[in-house]
Amino acid sequence: MEKQIISKLLHWYSTNKRDLPWRFIQKNNLPNPYYVFVSEYMLQQTTVPTVKTRFEEFIKKWPTLKDLTKTTEPKILRFWSGLGYYSRARNLFKAAKIIDKNFKCKIPDQYEDLISLPGIGDYTAKAILGIAYNKPVMPLDANIERIFARLYAFNKPLIKIKKQLYNRADLFFSKKYSSNLIQSFMDYGSLICTPRNPNCSICKIQKYCLSYEKKMQNIIPVKVKKQKLKPKKYTRAYVLMNEKEEILVRTRSRRGMLASMLEVPNDVWVEKKNLLKKDVLIKKINLKFQRKKTLLYSFSHFDLNTDIFYLKVRRKSFPKQKWLNISKFSNSQLPTVMKKIVEKSLMN
Ligand code: SF4
Structure with a gap:
């Protein structure tokens, strides 16, 4: 056969x-x-x-x-x-x-x-x-x-x-x-x-x-019952935009998720929302951020829930930071989750 x-x-x-x-x-x-x-x-x-x-x-x-x-x-x-x-x-x-x-x-x-x-x-x-x-x-x-x-x-x-x-x-x-x-x-x-x-x-x-x-072609392969819910992680992301339409970016740590890739500032990802600690750079900014939408992004082994904040700033107030022009953002090295955060932050 x-x-x-x-x-x-x-x-x-x-x-x-x-x-x-x-x-x-x-x-x-x-x-x-x-x-x-x-x-x-x-x-x-x-x-x-x-x-x-x-x-x-x-x-x-x-x-x-x-x-x-x-x-x-x-x-x-x-x-x-x-x-x-x-x-x-x-x-x-x-x-x-x-x-x-x-x-x-x-x-x-x-x-x-x-x-x-x-x-x-x-x-x-x-x-x-x-x-x-x-x-x-x-x-x-x-x-x-x-x-x-x-x-x-x-x-x-x-x-x-x-x-x-x-x-x-x-x-x-x-x-x-x-x-x-x-x-x-x-x-x-x-x-x-x-x-x-x-x-x-x-x-x-x-x-x-x-x-x-045996007329079983529609039930084979047998489906695994009830998929386990993925664990959730939480963060807050901060999109800072200057007068030249640039967003503040930085490089992630060499270890862990999305290692060495670009990101917008965000808090360390935690398993419970009440454990969130404000990012060191953001803590120093004494201005009120605008609260934007929340993004739920699915990685292979967990879902990331991100509350997004937005702020207009002057470039000269952040002389040592790296900036990315918004026109170049879709071809940039930002990973998809960060691109989605920026996109959501720009929505009304
Ligand atoms: S299509 Fe697949 S299930 Fe249907 S008869 Fe052919 S091998 Fe069997």
Whole structure:
């Protein structure tokens, strides 16, 4: 059965594959490993449509790994604005430097070498090996896991069937067509065996699908019940605008959330509102701030509740501070949460 599924999917893929910029085929009939490497970092936690345009912009700026190693971390972080999860950008840059130094600027083609790089786990290592080097592996992304769960009617949440999924993945190794097969599974999950309302009526592998046979395709993969509420943190942010339409910014600490990135002054983030302590700079200002809206911003592991304050000031009253012109703010190195704070502060 697995052989037939492989053959059907490869055939389907030959005429239905998605046109994605990192799939540009080289003379060896495989995609450029550097493109696959960059795209895999970008795709962690971000959807394909968002990554598509940003990937093209990235490759225009840094067409090769060598070019990437010559830039600086702040430049990559600035580029990453809007994609979120900035640790990916830092890891990508660190990994590029290591590859330049230890692997003669060639993306490694061995699992142990890939997995040793920052930001690369089992899935990403296998995706690079399979897609860029045609090695017989099967990385389990959300699309592939869903197809396997449905084909074999695993009637439990994905988190509880990881071992079974890994075992099934072994049955889908291809020595000759690994790159295409992996991508065909990914595209099939995205276009046909979709998370909701899979297109079973036109499915090429329907007759091998146990979920379809049991009419369970809409309940598999089984959803995890009741998601835990994310913890909340609190802060207050202060947008100071001078007569030249510049806002006061500073660099965050080198450690912790959004390390080394730009910010507007804000209080240390705390778990209870009554623990908030006014920022040292703001404490010294003896003027009344205008209270603006509150922003609730969701990070991966907590929500940040920010009360926003606004004040018009004279530039000369803050001679030692850094300023950012509001016209340059959308392309600035401010992370998304800070941009949203500034945007809210400017609303009436
Ligand atoms: S029959 Fe439906 S559920 Fe089964 S693999 Fe095809 S699209 Fe997915």
